[in-house]
Amino acid sequence: MKVFTTGQVAKICKVAPRTVSKWFDSGRLKGYRIPGSQDRRIPREYLIRFLKEHGMPLGDLEDEAYAKVLLVSQDQLLVENLKRELPPERSFKLAFAASGFEAGIQAESFHPDAMVVDFAIGRTEALQICQNLRRNAEYADTILIALLPDDGSSISFDRSAINETFKKPFDTALLAERLRTLIGARKELVR
Numbered sequence: 001m002k003v004f005t006t007g008q009v010a011k012i013c014k015v016a017p018r019t020v021s022k023w024f025d026s027g028r029l030k031g032y033r034i035p036g037s038q039d040r041r042i043p044r045e046y047l048i049r050f051l052k053e054h055g056m057p058l059g060d061l062e063d064e065a066y067a068k069v070l071l072v073s074q075d076q077l078l079v080e081n082l083k084r085e086l087p088p089e090r091s092f093k094l095a096f097a098a099s100g101f102e103a104g105i106q107a108e109s110f111h112p113d114a115m116v117v118d119f120a121i122g123r124t125e126a127l128q129i130c131q132n133l134r135r136n137a138e139y140a141d142t143i144l145i146a147l148l149p150d151d152g153s154s155i156s157f158d159r160s161a162i163n164e165t166f167k168k169p170f171d172t173a174l175l176a177e178r179l180r181t182l183i184g185a186r187k188e189l190v191r
Helices: 006-013 017-025 044-053 059-065 076-085 100-110 123-135 172-184
Strands: 003-005 040-043 067-072 092-097 114-118 143-148 164-167
Touching: 003 006, 003 044, 006 017, 006 040, 006 044, 006 059, 017 040, 040 044, 044 059, 067 076, 067 100, 067 172, 076 092, 076 172, 092 100, 100 114, 100 123, 114 123, 114 172, 123 143, 143 172, 164 172
Parallel strands: 067 092, 067 114, 114 143, 143 164
Antiparallel strands: 003 040
16 A cells, blocks of 8 residues: 655645645545654545545546546447446546557557457457557556457457457446456556
8 A cells, every 4th residue: 555645745736735734634634643753644545535526636646546448449339338337436537449540549648457449340450459459568468358249250369368358249337347357456446
């Protein structure tokens, strides 16, 4: 568990250390005092919760505080359902792409923790997205989930690069729960 001093919290929040002390002493910012001294310590999860509750920017903590998911799909219903199942207030940030080109641009700027690729955009393009992601060492830890069509045809390809597959139709709530579990195993999410 990461812990911050009042001085570190003041830098993150861009306020005076005395302001942080007042937040702490009034009980608005939770934490603890070091035994035998007056020094205060604020655990990471309490700081993130405090910043979110007060609509303050998370700054450098944003990458730690949110699970970022990139969905590559042209299915608008799937996009809307995933937005509903993984809202920002539950520590999720979503980005969307409708093609391989957009997926590449989004991956570079968004740096997702997980990428969900809908094979309905085209088998060749979907496979290319998966292969490109795995070729880049920067995305070695990115969770990759493939959404496979249930069109009766069997799709044969190397699945070693893919962490999970879902066959359509599926319950979006199950996909959302699986994303929470997989990302939560790597990153401590604060709600």
